[in-house]
Amino acid sequence: MLLYLGLTLSACSIIISNNNNNKPEIKTTISNQGFNQLKVSVTATDISVKYGDKYNVEYEGPKNLKPTVSRKNGSLTIKQSASGIHRINGDPTITITVPKHLLKSLNLSTDDGDIEVENIATTNPISLNTDDGDIDINNLKSPSGKIDTSDGDITINKLNSKNGFKINTDDGDIHISMSNFSGYNLNVDDGDIKVKGDSSSDTFTQNKNSTNVLTASTQDGDIKIK
Template sequence: MKRGMEMLILAIVIILVILGILKVQDMNKVSSEQVVQKVLTNCEFNQVKVDTSNANIKVKQGNHYRVLFEGRQKLLPKVEVKNKRLIVEDKDGIKVVNGNLFDLFKKHSVVPQITIELPNDKLKNIEIDNSNGSVTVQGVAVSQGEIDLSNGNIMVDHSTADGYDLDTSNGHVEINGSNKGDSYSKDDKARRVLSIDNSNGDITVSYGG
């Protein structure tokens, strides 16, 4: 009886030690994945190309040129400016789908936020390819470009393109406040066309005026 009690106490102690170790490891992991806020560049640009797998992307008019990132340290994207073309992409071409896509479903997960600001109210061209997250272009005139999104909503509040080719598989397209169903096309062979393809989410575009 006495030996059995000793074995039980030993087993409880071992379990508590293991739980303690796991807790410390979990705390260390959380610490290494702390949310950071960083300015990634202040270089001048008039074109934007973004290729990411998981981020909310916002392009807006600001007081100066800069790219802001808010999210986990290990998800910091690679940023460079070539010939006034801003390029933002996942580091080393590694997509989140190969790693921590399931983090999206965790209760306290943080979807990275990439905010692109420019003092000029016009963009010559915009290219965005994003798997998961919203895309918002606010206060900046877009003359042409391509936006491809798998899951999320897209909003462009000021377009000066000559033509449009907008399509969503699961959602609706809204043009200047009017619902156009799941697709909208106008002068899609023009020289400057805004093309948007969304697999799951709404597309909202305002132009003219």
């Protein structure tokens, strides 16, 4: 039997991925506390934040990588300690549901994993970051924010903002649809840019001095705005 082996190094941790379709070791609720601010910082885990019937944080993956959860003054913090060597099957996942659309803040970070945000609004700027993974957003309202992945695609549908967003991927495509940006400042090193019918091979600027500007870049990939 052939196994695909992947290595993720972070601080003093080594994650070895054995993608042989084995089931995760545990699936458990790690918190059902209410919160209005959310901060997630994990090593090798997918993150999903979405609107739901109740506050709930569910973890699915190896028991020894189970995150810790703390809550203070309405702020929920989720962290994952992964020192040492760990072998994992599949993709560990943290799924967070929020019964209220509106959060004060949202900060999500994973070293190796995808990030998904769906049907969420925030009163403060958001921050989404993954070193190796895709970022998918559907129906997000936030005054501004920063979205970054070193190796992955960024797909956004229905983004409502007031003060612009900064979006970057070093190696991947950026696709954005049904968003309300009033200006664009777009750059690609090796790829194409398409903005609502207009095309460019390296840069595209339009109303870049307006308030709600999308600043986006990719070194190796395309940018498409619909």
